[in-house]
Amino acid sequence: MKILTANRLSDGEAVWLAADHSWSEAIDAAELAKDAATEERLERTGKAAFLKNEVVDVNLIDVEVVDGAIRPLRLRERIRAAGPTNRIDLGKQARPEIAVAA
Template sequence: MVDKVLTANRLTDGISVWLDANGQWSTSLQGALVARHPEAVAALEAIGKRAYAENKVVDVNVIDVQETEGVLWPLRLRERIRAEGPTMEYAPGYPIADPKFIDA
């Protein structure tokens, strides 16, 4: 089974977030709680549905990741961009994504 994490966008500002081991929505993929078996994935899906229903987040998804040398890497390009930031200058406070992370 491929490792998975729960991601969403905060409802308040649209920023990409990941569920961490404390049950909080973090702006860092690297702190995400990783599900490594089907029961854990089902738990993540239930948490995501509840957070959506409570209007905390939108666009809730369980995504595939792999851990390489202690770093989580989303398998889809879309998720790598969401994790690392925009690919072009966007707005103050939003640095451009590291091309090495995006191209991996």
């Protein structure tokens, strides 16, 4: 499975493409691509958002679903989903309303 991630251009925040084509700060809101057709559609949507200067660094990333939560397979993406590893009072992990993947 894959999801589409990017960084919002206005503030650099890591975001994920949700099913309603909005960019969510919460990874668990990301639309899951379970087939090649969905991956292609997500990539087209991401490219359009990039061309409109909404996001940068648009990438499909590999994920798994563990106990109903989306979890990136790569450590880099887990860190992007949660925030800095040296300060738990900063980043997404400091926001109780946002579930994190770390």
